[in-house]
Amino acid sequence: MENYYSVNEVADMLDVTTRSIRNYIKSGKLIGLKIGGKWYFSTDNILDFIAGHQLVFFMDKNDSAINKSPYTLRFNLYFEHVSSIQTFKDNILDYHQDVYANDQDRLFYYQIYKEKHAELLLSGSFDYVINFGKWINHLLQQQTDIYEVTYTDD
CATH class of the missing domain: 1.10.1660.10 (Multidrug-efflux Transporter Regulator; Chain: A; Domain 2)
Known part of the structure; x- marks a missing residue:
């Protein structure tokens, strides 16, 4: 039950x-x-x-703009508590809006897939994907209950 x-x-x-x-x-x-x-x-x-x-702010990951972007980076995440992934997402979104909001060729997608699993997807130019990806990775290393995982669709 x-x-x-x-x-x-x-x-x-x-x-x-x-x-x-x-x-x-x-x-x-x-x-x-x-x-x-x-x-x-x-x-x-x-x-x-x-x-x-x-998801109001984010685009569908099957959107042609994402699929046509030259570079894409995906973070598969496991989280212990909903509040921690919410705070993590809010920090990333705040940074994205401050730094990248006016750029048309930069996409950021976020979704909770299954219980305790989430996905972040960055798509756009090489510099955007690498720089924003590094920033997210640095923030991720500071977390105590959010982890990168190898995740496959079942």
């Missing part, structure tokens, strides 16, 4: 308030089960919310 999490547990996982969780439910961003007047969420519900909540 799949584990289900309460509003309080999901709020702790995502490092947000229970009020935020209730707002996500009301807006339809977070889907769950209401049993006896209380909300419960499966792991899939939580991962779907995370992916939907943060």
Whole structure:
């Protein structure tokens, strides 16, 4: 049987308030089960919310712009806690927006694939991929619960 999490547990996982969780439910961003007047969420519900909540900025990895770019770099990541991958992603996104946001030929893609696995994909010029990739790698080395992994689609 799949584990289900309460509003309080999901709020702790995502490092947000229970009020935020209730707002996500009301807006339809977070889907769950209401049993006896209380909300419960499966792991899939939580991962779907995370992916939907943060993919607004990113492009589809099958986008022809990515496939036509001269260089692509992929990071396959394993994470222990949802809050840590959220913070990691936010740091990368902030840096990308500060340094690369006005450049049209530079693409950054992020997705949570399966439970505790995420993918970062950089695509564009050699300098962009190498420099931004080095910056991400340096940030990754400072993490205690996010790791690069060899991951294959099953």
